[in-house]
Amino acid sequence: MSRRELVVLGSASQTPTRHRNHNGYLLRFDTDGVLFDPGEGTQRQMTHAGVAAAELTRICITHFHGDHSLGLSAVLQRLSLDAVPRPVRCHYPASGQEFFERLRYSTVYHERATVVPAPVLADDWTDGPISAHPLDHRIDCFGYRYTEPDGVRMLPDRLAAAGLHGPAISRLQREGSVLVDGRVIRLDEVSERRPGQTVAFVMDTRPCPGALTCARDADLLVAESTFRAADADLATRYGHLTSTDAGRLAAEAGVRKLVLTHFSQRYPYEDADAFGEEAAAVFDGEIQVARDFDVIPLPRRR
Incomplete structure (x- = not known):
């Protein structure tokens, strides 16, 4: 039986905490398994979540800050350790090719899996069901959109x-x-006509046109919510969204369900629901505040 769901492997931002690992998100979409932003510790989180390396068909890196990419090395080596038989395509900003190569070959191992580099070369780039859209961060960063074609x-x-x-x-x-x-x-x-489903993944960015394009009419939007509204000045300075920004993005884009994640370590874990409350003030759709190992089903078809 096919599954369409998001598995949260990590929901912290720059610094992991006792309750939140660095980023990591697996989208299960029928026969596809798309791993987004494997931060440090993602391989271990996959084991805890019951995610096998053999599930992966693509890996998408939004940008090469460590909390979004340091786990790539271990995941790629795990593909070879498990002798995953099908090719795995890797997407990342082309300007970070040097960092991709460093992570891919950071240590010695027997490379048995087929890893296919497919860097994002331009704005609004597409590779099969995946498209990439430029975001406004401190380094090159792209949001990703997974789109199922319309059917009948x-x-x-x-x-x-x-x-x-x-x-x-x-x-x-x-x-x-x-x-x-x-x-x-x-x-x-x-x-x-049977409309296809769409999942959008918007990480580190200030509010920008690319984020809106990426999120447009998504059934599920996974959006960073690094800061609370009271710290909007910090969000602007460091190139991030607040919970209110994420809610406003979901509202303007016509999103059906919003998943908030990538929370700063400055906020107590016990107060996480406040992020959802702030987003709900500007977005009346369904909101979920991500916690590690959440399994979030995609909404039913429109």
Whole structure:
């Protein structure tokens, strides 16, 4: 059975705490397993969460600050240790190629897995279901968007009225039309559009157009919320969002569900719900304040 869910492997920002590991997020989307921003300790967090290296099909690095990338070395070595048989594509800012190579070969190991570097070369770059959008941080940083193509939903009552059943339905889906009793039946006569689902991942950034483009109409938006609203000056200075900024981004983008994460160590773990309350003041959709090892299902289709 296919799964569509986000596994939170870590939800801290620059400094991990007793309750929060550095960043790490796995998107399970049917047969895809996309690992976003593996910070230090991600391999261990994967073990605790029951995430196997063999699940990974892609790794996406938003930028090369340590809390978003130091775990990449161990994850890549784990792919080889487990002899993962399928290629794993790695996305990261092209300007950080040197850092990618350093992390990939930081120690000696027997490289058995196939790792395919696929750096982000330009704004609004696309590779299969993944697109990247420039953010406003202190170094090159990109938000990522996972988009499922639109499909079709067959309508049983129309199929029955058209006299379609069994192999003829499969042929109709494959070829776009079939001949039934001398009449051509087109696919659009017996089906309707099924919108694809979208997950957006916006990490370290000030509010900017790229973040809005990345998050537009997402079913699930994972957004950094490093600072509380009272520390908005710090957020601006260091290139981050506040909880209010994240809520406003979700509202302006028409997001269905917002996951807040990447919390500064300055705030007590016990007060985490306050981030959600601040975001809720400007966004009336569903909000979840991330905690390590949360498993968050994607919302049902629109």
